[in-house]
Amino acid sequence: MKHHDTSETAPLSRRGFIKTTAAGASGIVLAGASTDALAAGPPWQQTSEKKIRIGIVGGGFGLSFHWHEHPNCIVEAVSDLIPERRERLQSKYGCEKSYESLEKLILDPAIDAVAVFTEAPNHARHVIDCMEHGKHVISAVPACCSLEEAAAMKEVKERTGLTYMMAETSHYRPETITARRLHQDGLFGELVYCEAEYYHPGIGWADNELSTRDGKRTWRWGLPPMFYPTHSTAFLVSVTHERLVKVSCIGTRKPDDPGFQENAYNNPFVNGMAMFLTDQRHPFRCNVCWDLHGHGERAQWFGTRAAMYMPGCAGQPFALQLPDQTLSAVPEYWHTLPEKMRYDSGHGGSHPFLTNEFIMALVEERAPEVNLYEALAMTVPGLVAHASSFKDGEQLAIPSFDVA
DSSP: OOOOOOOOSSOOOHHHHHHHHTOTTOOOEESHHHHHHHTOSOOOOOOOOOOEEEEEEOSSGGGGSOGGGOTTEEEEEEEOSSHHHHHHHHHHHTOOOEESSHHHHTTOTTOOEEEEOSOGGGHHHHHHHHHHTTOEEEEOSOSOSSHHHHHHHHHHHHHHOOOEEEOOGGGGSHHHHHHHHHHHTTTTSSEEEEEEEEEOTTTTOTTSTTTEETTEEOTTTTOOGGGSOHHHHHHHHHHHOOOEEEEEEEEEEOTTOGGGTSOTTOOOEEEEEEEEEETTSOEEEEEEESSSSOOEEEEEEEESSOEEEOOOTTOOOOEEEETTEEEOOOOOOGGGSOGGGOSOOSTTTHHHHHHHHHHHHHHTTSOOTTOHHHHHHHHHHHHHHHHHHTTTTOOEEOOOOSOO
16 A cells, blocks of 8 residues: 655755754764754645634543634534533634534534544444545544444445544654654664553543543443554554554453453453564564553654654653764654644644644645554554453454555
8 A cells, every 4th residue: 555645844864864963973962953953844834725614523532622723724513412511612612503412413514524532432433424424534543443343434435535534642742753754764774663552540440530420331441452552553553654464462450340340342451462563574562551550652663773762651761862873852843833733732742733634634635644544554453452362362463454
């Protein structure tokens, strides 16, 4: 499969990078100069007056984006099943029109696209419903929760020709943008190994505040870690566009917690540690864990000529190790966004970048970076990893949902 160009800024060559930082082979640690060199490129400029009229569904996570601040976007309507959350959406986005459900919102002919921020097990159904009603869609992660749902999403996207994007936050963390640029320009050499992790203690536990609402279980009660893999898998898939083709996964249990004794997923696992093999024969270690002493999303990339380390919850610093120098400042890419959107609203500053990418993909009539095929390439491997956990880590093949 041929992938579209994902470069966020101007191309970066090793020779040009060294020249810009004025360090050469000195080996010194650089700060400001490294940031300037890595983030080089023109600022965002509006090139079209076209307006995308979007409907936003889900007054939880859906509150943290920048639709109302993008010059090419109009928030046409909002929806949530809970009245107070609908009101919060209306207040945040300055929208007078609201609907009691997604099913009613997608009947509105004025809406071009829908932002789906509903419960994870409903994502595939809601995305398909939106597309069947002629709407482009961006959804929260994961894209789906079964292989059957993945196949159905692929079928409706290819049949309708509509645009789908997954709002994967790890794709637009500044470290991932940097890794993508380094890979595109060959500065890693061969990127032979990546390891990624998403640690969020408490998810799925019976006593966690997110596991129940008004005395009823939510979709997070007993959630399988590997059903929510994309914060980790994106660190590799969105950088190299490799496909994960085989997996061996070990799951650990929490037998004293009711959340993992009986749940809608028949899931006993509270942690998942997986070793993947890519279609380029590269190993990729990927952890998703709800019960260990750690927190956050991070990755490390190891090439034959360079390596990069994300900062972590234990105080690990950012470091980019090139053959003749080490850089310690995380680059910033705010200049590539509309001016009003240049601030962090969550997940390492990724939210405004996700907003901008979806709107500009529709304005420019192109595929978004995290399109359906990339989204499924990040999501489906976790579903197969979960199955491997029930087989004591037996290596299983991962099906492809790319264009035939």
